[in-house]
Amino acid sequence: MRCTSLVAAASAVALAGTALxxxxxxxxxxxxxxxxxxxxxxxxxxxxxxxLPADAQVNANYDAVLQLIVPISVGWxxxxxxxxxxxxxxxxxxxxxxxxxxxxxMAYGYYVPPAYDDATYTVLKKATHVNATHYQLTALCLxxxxxxxxxxxxxxxxxxxxxxxxxxxxxxxxxxxxxxASSFSIHDVVGHWTHDFSVAANDDxxxxxxxNL
Numbered sequence: 001m002r003c004t005s006l007v008a009a010a011s012a013v014a015l016a017g018t019a020l021x022x023x024x025x026x027x028x029x030x031x032x033x034x035x036x037x038x039x040x041x042x043x044x045x046x047x048x049x050x051x052l053p054a055d056a057q058v059n060a061n062y063d064a065v066l067q068l069i070v071p072i073s074v075g076w077x078x079x080x081x082x083x084x085x086x087x088x089x090x091x092x093x094x095x096x097x098x099x100x101x102x103x104x105x106m107a108y109g110y111y112v113p114p115a116y117d118d119a120t121y122t123v124l125k126k127a128t129h130v131n132a133t134h135y136q137l138t139a140l141c142l143x144x145x146x147x148x149x150x151x152x153x154x155x156x157x158x159x160x161x162x163x164x165x166x167x168x169x170x171x172x173x174x175x176x177x178x179x180x181a182s183s184f185s186i187h188d189v190v191g192h193w194t195h196d197f198s199v200a201a202n203d204d205x206x207x208x209x210x211x212n213l
Contacts (some may be wrong), residue, residue: 005107009095012100022075033138034208035065038200040193042167046070046077051195052145053205056159061146064157065209067127067138068093075173076184078105080142083164085110087152089144092184095135096177100128103180104141112183119143124212140209149155157197165195 029037037049047069049101054063068091070077075094082088090105090113102121106111120142127138148154157163168187176182202208 006203007117021162021194022071024193025195025199027196027199030067033067033124034204035067036200036202037065037067038198040194040195042191042193044071044074044169044189046167046169048075048167049166050195050197050200051161051202051205051208052200054201054203056145056201058113058158058160059146059154059156062145062159063140063142063205063207063209064145065124065138065140066091066144067103067136069134069136070095070134070169072130072133072135073171075170077169078167078187080166080168082155083149083166084135085166085168085190087148088155089141089147090115091119091121091139091141091144093135093137094177094182094184097129098130100130101143102136102137103175103179103182108177115181118147122209126212138212153180159201160198162196162198164192166190166192 025038025040028037035051037051039049041047049067051065079091086107093102104116105113106116122140124138131161147158168190170188172185174182174184
């Protein structure tokens with residue numbers, strides 16, 4: 001599978017624009033998990049962090065770690081790996097009692113996104129929990145850094161560059177919290193930011209993942 005020339009040209013323009021943009025994220029070294037993250041915090045206080053292997057290569061389907069820390073008052077929060085609601089992997093999280101639920105989705109229109117099976121997640125249990133004020137998810141994803149097909153074009157996250165990411169959240173709880181295929185209400189707020197993936201490189205990535213399983 002490969003991009004058409006039009007898709008490739010459009011991607012090159014988008015990447016060039018992103019490369020010139022100032023990053024909204026900063027490096028965060030987490031003493032608890034041992035990961036070095038690139039971190040963005042939105043106005044609601046939701047924390048979005050990514051950690052990548054130091055040897056990750058653009059156009060390769062490499063692993064990535066995502067960590068979300070969400071105020072308990074938020075019914076669900078979503079992270080868009082490609083910076084838009086449609087045609088990129090979406091990671092949706094919510095709380096179910098003492099558990100954090102992860103739902104892999106991809107939207108093909110502006111409606112509740114269905115399940116997306118081409119992204120495989122492993123929840124890092126030692127870094128996933130609920131307390132009185134927040135819920136935290138930390139998960140390894142394979143299939144979140146490279147996606148698409150010959151019709152829509154192939155998109156890859158460049159681990160050495162800046163990229164556009166997006167979030168959404170709602171205060172209303174999901175319909176069936178124990179079911180990761182649950183429906184949920186439309187978002188209250190959406191937002192975008194420029195994320196610097198280059199500061200999220202981890203030399204000991206695999207060992208750090210294993211430590212948090």
